[in-house]
Amino acid sequence: MDAAAGPAVEIRGVEKRYGAVQALAGVNLEVRRGEFFALLGPNGAGKTTLISALGGLAIPDAGSLAILGHDVRSAYREARRNVGIVPQELVFDPFFTVRETLEIQSGYFGLRDNGPWIAELLDKLALASKANANMRSLSGGMKRRVMVAQALVHRPPVIVLDEPTAGVDVELRQTLWAFVRELNAAGHTIVLTTHYLEEAQELCSRIAMMRDGRIVALDTTANLLAEFSERVLRVKLGCELPATLAATARADAAGWWRIPIENTAHVEDALAKLRAAGATVEALEVAEPELEEVFLRIMRREALVA
Numbered sequence: 001m002d003a004a005a006g007p008a009v010e011i012r013g014v015e016k017r018y019g020a021v022q023a024l025a026g027v028n029l030e031v032r033r034g035e036f037f038a039l040l041g042p043n044g045a046g047k048t049t050l051i052s053a054l055g056g057l058a059i060p061d062a063g064s065l066a067i068l069g070h071d072v073r074s075a076y077r078e079a080r081r082n083v084g085i086v087p088q089e090l091v092f093d094p095f096f097t098v099r100e101t102l103e104i105q106s107g108y109f110g111l112r113d114n115g116p117w118i119a120e121l122l123d124k125l126a127l128a129s130k131a132n133a134n135m136r137s138l139s140g141g142m143k144r145r146v147m148v149a150q151a152l153v154h155r156p157p158v159i160v161l162d163e164p165t166a167g168v169d170v171e172l173r174q175t176l177w178a179f180v181r182e183l184n185a186a187g188h189t190i191v192l193t194t195h196y197l198e199e200a201q202e203l204c205s206r207i208a209m210m211r212d213g214r215i216v217a218l219d220t221t222a223n224l225l226a227e228f229s230e231r232v233l234r235v236k237l238g239c240e241l242p243a244t245l246a247a248t249a250r251a252d253a254a255g256w257w258r259i260p261i262e263n264t265a266h267v268e269d270a271l272a273k274l275r276a277a278g279a280t281v282e283a284l285e286v287a288e289p290e291l292e293e294v295f296l297r298i299m300r301r302e303a304l305v306a
Contacts, residue, residue, distance in 0.1 A: 006069045008033045008158050008189035009054065014063035016049055016213075023049040024060065025213035033068075033157075036190045038200035038221075040295060041210035047193045048088060050210075051162050055085045067158055081109060084151035085160045090143050094136035098127055098146055101135060102153050109154040121149040124179045126172075141168040148176065152183075159183065160191045165199070177203065201225075201291035209295065211302045221291070228297045229289035232258040233270050235281055242277030245270065261286070 009031035016024040024046050031037045041047050052058035054065055056072050056079070064071060070078040093101065099118065106114040122128045125145045130138060135146065148164060161180070165173045177199070184190050194200055200207060200221075207224060209217040217224065234256045241249055241257055249259045259270050267286065274281060 006066075007031060008035065008068060009191065010064075010066045010069075011050070011054075012064045014050065014053060014060045014065060016046075016053065016058060016060045022213050024053070027063070027210075027213070027215060029208060029215060029218070031158075031189060031191055032206075033189055034184070034187055035206060036184050036204045037192065038204035038207040039191060039193045039210065040197070040200060040207060041193075042299065045210040046213040047210055048162060049213075051085060051087075051160055051191075051193070054083065054160060056080060081154065082156055083158045083160060084154065084156035086148050086151045086162060086164050088163045088166065090140060090147065092135045092143055092146065094134070097132050097134055098122070098138070098149075099131045101146060102149055105150045105153045111154060114153065117155065118149075118153065121152060124175075124182075125149055126175050141172045144168055145172060145176070157187070158189045158191070162193050163195065164192070165194065165196060173199075197291040197295055207291075209298055211299060216302045217298045224294050225289040225291065228294040229291070230260050231262065231289055232287050233261050233267055234258055234285050234287050235270075235274070236283040237274075238280035238282050239278075242273055242279055244273045244277065256283075258287075 007030040009029070011027055011029040014024050014027045015022075027046070027050060039047050039050070049058055053060050054067065054072060056076055059073070064073075066072060067079040067082045070082060072079045093104075096104065099122070102118045102121065103114070106112075106118070119128075122131050125148060127142070127145050127149065130142060135143065138146070144164065148161075151159065159180070164176060180190060181203070190203075192200065192204060204221055206220050207218070208215050219227075234252075236256050245257075245259060249257045252258055261267050261270065271281075271284075
């Protein structure tokens with residue numbers, strides 16, 4: 001395969017077992033160059049195991065993985081140079097400052113005179129004021145920013161973010177996503193795992209969903225939303241639902257009625273039926289298609305066939 005023309009990430013038939021647990025059960029996946037791609041799934045689905053295999057930290061029992069055409073096992077050095085991985089766990093050396101941590105990480109990749117890029121990372125991730133602070137003195141959110149900077153210190157064309165905003169404040173989330181969007185716009189491939197589905201819906205153009213070590217859905221975000229979710233008028237009534245709407249509406253867990261709509265005219269039609277029936281509307285809103293609903297429907301579907 002011509003490495004220059006191939007995908008950013010190529011995963012073929014990857015299997016991994018830990019004792020009786022089948023963590024990965026024949027995963028096949030391609031991530032295109034320049035994509036902002038989401039890998040979603042419940043806890044235990046195999047996402048972190050797959051990411052560990054991409055970084056060479058977990059050796060698969062079968063199958064292959066490649067970064068920009070470089071096999072993760074047979075061409076480990078080239079593959080590792082082309083990917084930056086931000087793990088879920090906060091792993092750091094407590095004896096160094098933030099700047100020293102990034103300088104040491106640069107040394108792992110043979111990078112000298114990397115000061116200007118380190119300074120830019122510190123600025124973009126709002127770490128400049130902590131550059132000379134010891135790592136053990138930082139808050140959890142600040143430590144996570146340093147881990148992002150470590151993953152980016154060698155300017156990798158492929159960036160893998162494993163739950164990068166788990167347990168961090170809103171300010172960090174906004175700072176991080178602004179910077180990652182810049183990197184993606186500059187041509188970097190981004191692979192994201194997150195339990196914040198609104199982040200994936202807003203940021204990612206294509207999504208894969210995992211369950212029990214397998215890919216169970218793979219499509220563009222727009223196609224998944226169109227197939228498994230819908231635009232609805234949500235109304236809370238002070239009375240029974242009129243019979244004219246009973247065929248299409250359904251109640252959600254919060255006690256709101258969800259009435260499918262396609263456009264403004266359908267909103268007017270539903271409200272007219274409510275008025276004609278003398279229904280008391282206590283609250284209403286129009287809800288756009290949501291990735292959370294897509295995710296839940298696909299996971300329920302897979303649970304039924306398991």
